[in-house]
Amino acid sequence: MLLNILFLLTFEPINVTEETLKNGLKILIYEDHFAPVVSTQIHYRVGSYNEPSGLTGISHLLEHMAFKGTKRYGPKEYDRIIDEAGGEENAFTSTHQTVYWANLYKDRYELEIMLEADRMKNLLIAEKEFVPEKMVVMEERRLGENDPYGSLFETLDLVTYFYHPYRNPVIGFMTDLEKISRDDVYKWYKKYYNPANAIIVISGDVDKKEAIRLVARHFEKIKGKPLQEPEFTEPPQNGERRFTLYKEVNFPALVINFRTVKINHPDSYVLDVISKILSFGESSRFKRILIRQKSLAVDLDAYSSVSKYDGTFSIFGIPQSKVSIEKLEEEIYLEIERLKSGDITDKEIEKAKNQTLAQFVFRQDSPAGIGFTIGHWEILSGSWQNINLYPEKILDVKKEDIIRVSNQYFTEENRTVGYLMPRR
Structure with a gap:
């Protein structure tokens, strides 16, 4: 604090x-x-x-x-x-x-x-x-x-x-x-x-x-012509979607998408914090429990991607050689269920907030970095001024927000699951 x-x-x-x-x-x-x-x-x-x-x-x-x-x-x-x-x-x-x-x-x-x-x-x-x-x-x-x-x-x-x-x-x-x-x-x-x-x-x-x-x-002498950008809306997802790709790979891989929200939505800040709780740093849930303690994966990451009109929360993992991809998927869902039930410590939340803010600041550590940030927020969110709201929104994230958001978006009917498998 x-x-x-x-x-x-x-x-x-x-x-x-x-x-x-x-x-x-x-x-x-x-x-x-x-x-x-x-x-x-x-x-x-x-x-x-x-x-x-x-x-x-x-x-x-x-x-x-x-x-x-x-x-x-x-x-x-x-x-x-x-x-x-x-x-x-x-x-x-x-x-x-x-x-x-x-x-x-x-x-x-x-x-x-x-x-x-x-x-x-x-x-x-x-x-x-x-x-x-x-x-x-x-x-x-x-x-x-x-x-x-x-x-x-x-x-x-x-x-x-x-x-x-x-x-x-x-x-x-x-x-x-x-x-x-x-x-x-x-x-x-x-x-x-x-x-x-x-x-x-x-x-x-x-x-x-x-x-x-x-x-x-x-x-100033170049003629301008305003353009109206159409807004498309994807219908809600009402059931799990799955696919399998077969490629020339030595190890299988897993990816999971949950449909979420667009930039500036109040839940987008909560999703950023959740991504850090799950996979940012050696003490994160995925790294500490699923990779080191249970030896289930060699790589496991979670990240939130929000854009102008929609967003996703994605999880990517590569299982250990003797672990089935189905087993890794099952264990990922168990960790998500822990979030849904409120099995999160205040220390985890504070650390995740600090990591989120540090990452936010580091992206602006050069003239080019701050320029890209300004342009990104201006085009996607409607105004560069939303940059200045971000830190306070992150610090406002509470345990009950994490529980609510996890239960709202991390559901079976709202997810898409992909397997990458070695070609037979």
């Missing part, structure tokens, strides 16, 4: 300056003068969630093509410019966003602002670049299909969600990738890469007024 009080006394809420240009581009500035580094990121509100059947993987494919040249800069020029300026850069695509970022010395970050404005307006997506790059992405897809654990989790999403776009893998299905054309990608680019569908996050050793001025200089 003392550690919790000290955390609240020492925690400094994130202070972000907001500005929105007339074209709809939202600018979020976080000043931190600890080191002379600036992380500049542009977060587009588009990812696998937005992709209809037949176009899965197109957002990730566009991300690849975004490095293949604009009207002003040729292929690989973006990488060269950032590298010569002493910076680092990359990009990623996820369920709800596509993000481009660069970390540079504080007197050079305008370079990234300029390059992102050019990328937003002037991508070519030339056919001669598109064809070989699509082959690169398709090879990534093949490698994923050959990864037994990747296949396990992809199938888990497909069986957990029958209708919701959360069933779509970010990299897309091979049958869709084969058919996606250069024109498809260009239309996707013109629709989603516009100021009104983007957020630019600048964090680090900056002056907020200067940063806003620089963004306005490079972006």
Whole structure:
């Protein structure tokens, strides 16, 4: 309890300056003068969630093509410019966003602002670049299909969600990738890469007024078009779902999904604490009891994943060589039943809260880390300000919350179970 009080006394809420240009581009500035580094990121509100059947993987494919040249800069020029300026850069695509970022010395970050404005307006997506790059992405897809654990989790999403776009893998299905054309990608680019569908996050050793001025200089003449994102709802799961995959593996593996809640839901904070009680650290339930005391598993983890419209609580395990996968599954449920019955100590709960808060803080230990956090919460939860509510929500979690949430979501009719077995 003392550690919790000290955390609240020492925690400094994130202070972000907001500005929105007339074209709809939202600018979020976080000043931190600890080191002379600036992380500049542009977060587009588009990812696998937005992709209809037949176009899965197109957002990730566009991300690849975004490095293949604009009207002003040729292929690989973006990488060269950032590298010569002493910076680092990359990009990623996820369920709800596509993000481009660069970390540079504080007197050079305008370079990234300029390059992102050019990328937003002037991508070519030339056919001669598109064809070989699509082959690169398709090879990534093949490698994923050959990864037994990747296949396990992809199938888990497909069986957990029958209708919701959360069933779509970010990299897309091979049958869709084969058919996606250069024109498809260009239309996707013109629709989603516009100021009104983007957020630019600048964090680090900056002056907020200067940063806003620089963004306005490079972006304000680009026309914005607001987009309305449809909200899909997966019907409640009314019965256990099970599947078995056979792959070239030496040992079986188990994965369990429970449908839960979306980001910002009051129960999402409780689920974060439960995940730490079960599997974070050597004194957690799974590590201490099922791995060390009972020697049932070589690996066993639990984690809560909440997104914009829905969430899951997942458990992954690999049994010991002489332990059946059915036995491991049975023992996992026994540990969950202990939570449901209230067999939890105050010490466990306090430790789990401290671990959750420590992980929360460590994710923000650099300009890039805090920038990703700001963009993530802004897009998924509706406002970066929800970051500042997180610590207090975690500290408010009580034993009765853990009992209630465990009983509400960790039920047989609400779970999907997958086995990965050695090919016969």
